[in-house]
Amino acid sequence: MPESPALAVLQAGCAEEICSTGAAAPRSSWSGAVAIGDFVRVAHRDEIAPGTGKTVDVGGMPVALFNVDGVYHVIHNSCPHEDGPLGEGELSGRVVTRPWHAYEFDVTSGECLTEPAYRVEKFEVWIEGDDILVGKEAVHG
Numbered sequence: 472m473p474e475s476p477a478l479a480v481l482q483a484g485c486a487e488e489i490c491s492t493g494a495a496a497p498r499s500s501w502s503g504a505v506a507i508g509d510f511v512r513v514a515h516r517d518e519i520a521p522g523t524g525k526t527v528d529v530g531g532m533p534v535a536l537f538n539v540d541g542v543y544h545v546i547h548n549s550c551p552h553e554d555g556p557l558g559e560g561e562l563s564g565r566v567v568t569r570p571w572h573a574y575e576f577d578v579t580s581g582e583c584l585t586e587p588a589y590r591v592e593k594f595e596v597w598i599e600g601d602d603i604l605v606g607k608e609a610v611h612g
């Protein structure tokens with residue numbers, strides 16, 4: 472994970488279950504899509520049940536957020552095939568299937584299992600208390 476002032480702030484306030492610094496887990500009040508440095512709050516943890524996903528907004532850019540067995544993953548929302556919203560696909564394990572033409576994507580990597588050339592970008596996820604935050608920049612494409 473890249474070092475940045477924004478990341479240092481997030482690490483200082485991270486939740487116990489994912490924090491490796493051992494810092495306390497202060498709670499911040501929810502106020503919608505509020506940017507914290509390079510990350511944006513997009514949802515509460517209880518909005519995305521295990522085995523589901525949804526489209527959320529990161530600084531004006533739609534991304535697809537999924538909960539795979541309690542671990543959150545985010546990929547670009549636009550399907551490279553014909554631009555369909557990946558966040559509206561059906562999730563099974565770590566694979567989301569697009570409703571329009573049934574292309575399959577691994578939500579943990581962004582890899583398209585149907586057509587390898589259609590790989591989509593993946594984004595970092597940070598959990599702060601009950602909030603899900605997503606990085607504004609893709610980690611790979």
Ligand code: FES
Nearest residue numbers: 550552553555572
């Ligand atoms: S638009 Fe995604 S499978 Fe066709």
